[in-house]
Amino acid sequence: MSIDQFKYSRIPPEAEALRAEVRAFLAEALKDYPAVRRADSWMGFDAEFSRRLGAKGWVGMALPKRHGGGEASPFARYVVIEELLAAGAPVSAHWFADRQSGPQILHYGTDAQKERHLPAICRGEQFFCIGMSEPNSGSDLASIKTRARREGDKWVVNGQKVWTTNAHRSHYMIALVRTGENSKRQEGLSQFIIDLSLPGITIRPIKDLTGAEHFNEVFFDELVLDADAIIGTEGQGWGQVTAELAFERSGPERFLSSIALLHTLIDAVGRSPDALQAKEIGRFAARLVTLRNMSLAVTAQLAAGNNPAWEASVVKDLGAVFEQEIPEVAQLLCELPPTVQGGSDHAQVLAYLTQMAPSFSLRGGTREILRGIIARGLGLR
């Protein structure tokens, strides 16, 4: 770890060249898209839209061509996803496959697994969810109890996952499961690609505090999996999961979740802000510029084959504070109470993001866990 790893990294011109095309596509595709839907950001699910992006070559675009990808650089992918997020496009359906599952299958998967999943991911047709958390295992992920036992050449899975975003509308889950008993809890964990259409799986949406259904509880009852459902090496699941974290924690979705509110705030304030409005909007923009540069610096590290887990935690924690502060400050700047029905775009987006904001410092690792990682990197633990 080191602060010096935050090296200023410009997006290379060939990647930057994509931006105009993405912007033009989004301007057209989201012409009539309401502001409050844009606030959904990477929680907005639209399978058809994901397929259209797949057809443009913008899903799994960094994967190899032989697997249906575009062999684009990480920066080209960055340009595409930050434009999608800034515009508030509904990208949730393919988000986890694009960010996490696809690269993981490429890295650890067998040829058959790559064949089965990667081309369909790149077409924007195969959706994944991430099954890590369990009722008694949140931050303390290594304590998970969902278990797979071998029977002949099959695996039989029993247990429960929870908070699994999109499980009710995904095709596959990549699940972290216990496959062995070891003295060290982190050992004996493995990852499986679970086909969610199989018998033995019950998926129940859990309403979030707004009443919307994004996440789920997922039950496995004598679920039978083929031997090749395991991904990577048996017993190496913990290492595989932690290797994903730098990808999971440093992207633009870690600081752009409230950008829709920044947009409506500027509109609501109008061309002549008062002193306080100007100050807070300017301050947000400055932090946005800086967070983006930090996130790009981590992208450069990842592209160079390093594991910037510490730097990614810095981006995610600062980013979550930023995302959460936008609704807190926005409600102080205009006399426009938040509305869930009726009201202006700004009042609706304010209502929505005010209610979503608590999750920003939970999903993907809580504030306390991230600060613990940062402290460890500093040698404090």
Place this chain on the structure above:
Amino acid sequence: MRDLFDSSVERLFSDLVTADAVLACEGGEWPTELWTAVEASGFTLALVPESLGGAGATWADVCGVLRLAGRFNLPLPLPEAMLANWLLGASGLAAVLGTLSVAARGTLRLENGRVTGAAVDVPWGRHVRHVVAVAAGAAPAVVLLPTEAATVVRTVNTAAEPRDTLKFEAVVPLASAALPTALSADVLKLGGAMMRAAQIAGALETVLAMATTYAGERVQFGKPIGSFQAIQHQIAVLAEHAAASVMSAEAAFAESDDRLARLPVMAAKICASEAAGIGAGVAHAVHGAIGFTHEHALHLTTRRLWSWRSEFGSLTDWSQQLGRALCGAGSQALWPSVTAGVLAAYEETAA
């Protein structure tokens, strides 16, 4: 050039810029030997084109030098001299050897070849021989002024660094030129903000290192205080803000060339100014009472952070400018401005 600059400056500063040297300056002494050594290293001319006798370095080359000036509490107007000579060079004027600073605020006007008015908050104004300013008039002009012609009103900041008011009455500048059209009239404020952002980043690196080390050494309740989660998390927040300051300063320097990159510079000063207070607060909390003593070196850096954040435009000042520009341009302009690093509607209409 960057690595060479960083390593030679780090060597120079770690040899000469000791806590005692810094404290001696705070007593009001001008550190002649230290200045001579720094000037001999050539850095006051780093940003001057080679054709005018300088090193022809880019802003990106010197970001590390400025961070190091912050890290070591350098009690000299090296950042100011570098900025002043850069502006002279950019205006086609010869660079100046010897003590030099900038006047970024005040009421200076150039009329009939003479400068009148007050230069406010001039760093080391009482000690330097020359100051560079942008004087108002029929058109803004870059002027090089002799300080011996000024009346000095002494002011010092929280780190006892001179920030003097210099009053000029019909003084003939030693050199003057029209402000290049590519530069805005607030160029010295903007440049000063960029310098302070890098110095703050460096200062935060220092307090982070001090807090981390102390937390590992100080034992209470039978264990190092760094083993308490409350302390760990506070230092993690300090590290995050130090990283954000470093990143934003590096971006501002990297994007500046013949002109200063206004949006990245504003972002850097805003983020650094916010980070300064947070970082100083955490560092003091971690150090307990010992860090509140004159004997402990922590205050050498925190007292600088508390002034630097307000100099050359505070968080509020720059945020308001940026916020007004963004609102004026409308919400659709926000994201394109961020990705381009440029406030299209705003550039050069500022100030």
